[in-house]
Amino acid sequence: MPVTGRAVLTATVAAFALVAIPHAQAAAPPRCQGETATIVGSAGRDTLTGTNGRDVIWAGGGNDRISARDGNDLVCAGAGTDHVHAGNGADRILGEGGDDELDSGTGHEDRVDGGTGADTLIGTSAGAQLDGGFGDDELTGNEEGVILLGGADDDRLLARWVGLVLRGGDGNDFIDGFWGRDSDVSGGSGNDTIETGGGPDGLPNRPVRGGSGADTILGQGARDFIDAGPGNDTVDLGEGEGGWALGGTGNDTLTTGSTSATLLRGNDGNDTLTLTEIHSAADGSAGADTVNGSLWDDQLGGGDGPDLIQAGEGDDTLTGGAGDDDLFGEEGVDTCAGGSGYDECDGGPLGTSEPSSEDPDLCRSDVEVKRNCCAESAAWSGTADGTLVHSGGVTEMWSATVEMDELAAGYYWAGDADIAWRVGGTDDAGCTYDGAANLDGRAELAIFDWEGMYSLSLWRTTVHVEVTVDCPNSAPETVLYRPMNTNAAEADDQPLPEAPVTELAGTASYVPQHAPEGEVTWSWSLTRGR
Structure with a gap:
């Protein structure tokens, strides 16, 4: 039978009916830092809320509002101006693109990264670390132990509690210590402004550091330790008690209004150091x-x-x-x-x-x-005399003339001493001692103007002299004797007279070394010049 058109059409339709048309594959869920997202936003404006457990939140584009809630959450805020509150738990928040507002929440050891854009980061959990990333960011620490890292560009770091770590990073940053007691503060590179806060900031081994650049560092009335670092810096140590400021390299201006002991040191460069209150010291160093x-x-x-x-x-x-x-x-x-x-x-x-x-x-x-x-005059000269009494009654007596030349300008003098010495008396065994000699000696003088004190010492350099010893039931004999064989003439921490110091005189008495039963008494009179 011939094939009609109707038959051909029927066969063709039947053939197509036997072919299965596949379904479109479902899109894979997005990933945040390599982890599959459990809560997914859209390209538009979303409001996303986490659970009481661990969430991985991917917000996508748009200006989103995200509340991570409890659990150790991971949040990728994506592009757009986003608002993120981390909640409880040890969370990690990434602002990524856009001008974001990111709050670490009330957990612990949260990590917040602003990414690109002018972000606002708030640390409200102990130990939280906030990194502004790129852009002109504002970081605020509201809890002890919060770490604020400005990152690149011109950032504002604001401490609103004590004991924070504040590091400006690159750019011209502003750092406000506010309450103070921050032990790790640094401006990084750039022309930074640092206000240390009302409490003591920095430590002697970890001062507030300006870093490179022309920095301005302002103390706020507490005991601060400041190292401005390289660059032409301006430092005002404020009115705090103690502390110090170092200018570093560059032409620095250092000022203090402290009413207690402070130190300004310019280091390299042509520096200007100004003290306005009491008990302070300034050292320009090189330049x-x-x-x-x-x-x-x-x-x-x-x-x-x-x-x-x-x-x-x-x-x-x-x-x-x-x-x-x-x-x-x-x-x-x-x-x-x-x-x-x-x-x-x-x-x-x-x-x-x-x-x-x-x-x-x-x-x-x-x-x-x-x-x-x-x-x-560069020299000191004068006289000294004394006695050294041993146990039992043996007594050494001496007198000396001294001349000391200057070895360190305005501080240290030393020279020879001519000592007339003799010994006499009876010891515990009934032996009598008799002898005399002229001894060679040395004398040293150190004057500590800044402490209002001086020290003086004198000793013999002759090692032995001959002495007659007569003991009961034996013939007298000549023995070698060590004269002044202890600290027989030593005076430390003697008060300086009022300036100008042209005369020094005094008396000292003490128990000598290695002779707990003995006693030393000696006096001296020195005059500047010969």
Whole structure:
């Protein structure tokens, strides 16, 4: 039978009916940091809420609001201006693109990364670590132990609790210590501004660090330790008690208004150091420095380079250090030491324009041009005498003349001593001692102007002398005797008289070493010059 058109059409339709049409495959769920998302947002604006367990939240695009709730959650906020609250648990929040607001929640040891964009990060859990990433971010720490890392660009780091870690990273950052007591604060690279806060910031072994760049660091009235680092920095240590500030390399300006012991040190560069209150010290270190004293008693040093030191009021100590220095004592009773180089000192208005022994200001021997001061002789000379009583009654008696030359400018002198010595008396065994000799000796003097103290010691260098010993029931014999065989002439922490110091005299009594039953008494009288 011939095949009709209808038959062909029927066969063709039947053939197609036997072919199965496959279904479209379902899309794989997105991943966050390599983990499969359990809660997924869209390309639009979503409100996503986590569970009481661990969630992996992928928000996608759009301006999303995310509440992770309990559990150790992982959140990828995606593009858009997102708001994320981590909730409880040890969470990790990634802001990714957009200007996000990210809150670590109330868990512990949360990790929050702002990503790109101008983000706002808030640390409200102990030990949370906030990293601004790229963009001009604002990071706030509201709990002790929060770590704020500014990352790249110009960031604001705000401490609203104590004991935070604040690191600006790259860019021109602003760091506010607020409450203070932050032991790890650094600006990083860039021209940073750091306000240390009301409590003590930094430690001697871990100071507040400005980092590289022209930084401004402001103390806020507590005991701060500051290292400005490289760059032309400005540091105001504030009015806190104690602490110090180091300028680092660069031309720095360091100021303190402390009413307790503080130290400013410029290090390399042409620095300006200014003290405004009492019991402070400033050291310009290397460079052509300007050091300004306060109304009170200051220790001022120029360090290396040609320095200008202006002491202001108070009884000040000025030390030029290496380089050609200009020292001005100004008001008060001042002491100038030049150090190496060609130095000039003007002690101030209390004396005459020419050096005079009556002037209360003192110019050390290493000052080449002296005005309005008493010119110090480089040497000390004088006399000393004493007794060393041993157990049983044997007594050593001595007197000495000494001449000491300066070995360290304004600080250390040493020289020879001629000692007239004799021994007499009877010991516990009934033996009598008799002998005399002239001994060679040495003397040392150290003057600590900054402490208002000095120390003096004298000892023999002759090792043995011959002494006659007569014991009961035996003939007298000549023996070798070690004279002054202990600390027979030693005086530490003696108070300095008022400046200018031209005479030293005193008496000391003590139990000598290795002779608990003995006693030393000695006195001395020294005069500057020969």
